[in-house]
Amino acid sequence: MAIPISISRCLFFLLFIATIPSSSSLRIRPSTNSHDTPIASKPRKLAIKLIHRDSILSPYYNPNASPLELTRNAIEASVARARYYNKRIMARRSGAYVINEDAGAPLVPDFLGLAFLANITIGEPASEQLVMVDTASTLLWIQCTPCLTCQRQIPLLFEPLKSSTYSNIPCTPPGTAACTDVGGKCDPTNGCLFRLSYFDRTEVSGNLASEKLVFGTSDDGKVTITIKVFGCAHENRALTSDNQQSGILGLGYDNISLTEQLGGKFSICLGDIHDPNYPHNKLSTLLTLLIFGEGAVFEGDVTPIVSTQDGFYYVTLDGISVGEEKLNIDPNVFKLSSSGQGGTILDTGTTMMTMNRGGYDPLQNKVQSILNGSLQRTDFSIEGIPMLCYNGEVDRDLSSFPAVSLHLAGGADIVLDTHSMFRQVNGVALCMAVAPADNVEGMTIIGAFAQQSYNVGYDIAAGKVYVQRIDCELLES
Template sequence: MIMDYPILFHLSFLFVPLFILLISFSTIEVVNGGFSVKLFRKNSTNVPHLLDTVISPTRADIGLHIIELSFGNPPTKYYGVMDTGSSLIWTQCLPCENCFPQKDPYFDPKKSSTYTSVYCQEDECNRLEANVRQCSSQNQCGYRYSYGDSSRTQGLLALDTITLESSSGGVIPLQYMIFGCGHNNLGNFDNKLMGIVGLGRGPLSLISQIGPSFGGRRFSHCLVPYFSDYYSPSIMSFGSGSEVVGDGVVSTPLITKESKPFYYVTLKGISVGDTYLSLHSSSKGNMIIDSGTTLTFLPQKFHDQLVDEVKKQVPLQPIIDDPQFGGKLCYRTFDLQEPIITTHFEGADIQLKPTQTFYEAKFHVLCFAFGSISSDFGIYGNLAQTNYLIGFDLEREVVSFKATQCNLHHSLV
């Protein structure tokens, strides 16, 4: 989910995959100064509670990944969008002047003994980007964030304890965490969601804040595909021990761009089967890796070339007369075995099967999970990231990929 710098495109609210993934801090293991958590995929239908507190979301059309943690003291459960495309952690807070509906109560700062306001002259306030920073009449540090899908949050910056819980009763309290207490919010969210957990490169993101305590600013995740069983677990790890290593690992440099704290990498081209399509771009950092966006977006001309080549290699007639698919490349089928698409990043070739490049738009209709964007850079969405163990290492400035059957990736690392 990309924050506006200015407005960019984030379309995770589309009717894309029929799933929501729950990243549940319910099984935690501290390893070499870092820690790992199990990720649980949840189907969009009503199923029994996972462990003792988690309820399956009911919406089937958001294509997001959800991270569970707790705010305040005593801890209050929180479910937020896991988002490598932004850097603010925020939740809906009382008084909620204009908030989107959520099933659980809004966070009440008055009920948390560790809640602390941040004032405009304090260092924490200066970590906000100047274009989103505000100052209230009471000299409290305010913010106003908006995202490419028209979601937004406005509120006050604050400090409080963020707690990670284990099913065995153990907890990891993270004190004095900076977050946004949102009093005026708009979002295309399921009513289980309460906000967004920014995992980007900015100073206020979760990884930037906890990195010094857990062995460095690094983390990895392995996202299961949407067709997995209800309780298929996988792993998200933070700090030491989260490095992606071993046979089959490929890495590409992270490119730093001033005032834009995204995970930029360089895409050289894409192959459809054995046919290579060059992006014809000399620009470094022309793709953003974003877990808050479902589809992958490419510059218009290159996207059109890719679609034309996919049409040549899929031995089916595409749907061209159904307006509900909005001009997308779709096929009436429940299974595709080809084509194999390879994204060629600088130093890293990532092979994608149809389960990572097509989504089920409706029963027995599969649509191509690549869209076009009017800018000269693209967005690498979360569907293409499934079944890869992906490690972001901000200390070494690389992102690493390892093909992994994520729904069988059970062991904590």
């Protein structure tokens, strides 16, 4: 197998910036050769256990971090991601989206903004790698040897030369199309290459290859699937070395994404992400949160996927209710425009919800009308954005606060209780866990806080999202 000789380090927040074929071109499916465990007609739960970034199982866990520090980090990261998404859309509209001819997709902001990690097992012999999970990225990539100046990571670097199941995507005739069809660039010496470019001028590059990936199953077993495309990264120009993970697991939709390779179906169940000891972070086979393929959990109410533009999962937000009162909001403020701006996406990679101003202002006004008579306002701002905050405690002072319902098209609702709607920032202050978008055309992002206590199933081929409020532990009962 050809592996580049000139290599350096590896960055941890993904994004290509070149042409990738549309999902309508090449449809990659899992291999079903005799050496693989096929995805049978009977649903198999191909599961990867998620680790919240602030949980006790995370290498980033800081037992001394204050609620204020955690909240500030969550808000800063969420606002930064929202700003990045809007810039990414603007860049695409202006034609600046494609900047080179190597494999690429849109750029991802600071990895600190990503909410979840996962341990994956790849290769033969098996190599465990820790990756960030990002619904705004598409490629699965990890650091590989040889890599002279890779960033620090907790697992050992993946060694493709020692894996009997690793194979570079070919570039010699008649295999050239195999590389270009997945957005790679053929190099006569080094094979099918990819390069990820970032707005901050950092880059990561390496080989596109195929490899075996091992999944856990709900019956405590294992199943091995051949992944036809993943990135084996050998070179990186990173701005920071304070990283622990091996790479990125992209859940965005594209023909090279793991999501598409495993049948265009997956589901995620999120528990109480405020609690670092919540069981969904423990290595129990009964609490698998990220499930791929036919075994994904599709239950509850259904709302249509209106677009997968840029790999995002756009849905239609029809309105918002606080208690029994539906707010006076023009539903068009949440819709994706013909120019590709605005819209509403589901994104577990963004921690807090950010909302188009046309919806945020009426929601903020309603919350103020309920709380102003009983709690005292307190000033709190992040990145120049004033947050709606009060002196008080969520459990003590908001026990009677009405539920906030996000009404999705088709009759599906995501209902925010007080722990999804508010965040305790310190011992004496709480803030609404929704931040305004920067402008009236801004995207609305339904993030991880809003999706707590929900299983969300994505059937992309059918154009449907299933939403079910449930304790994640009950999914396997």
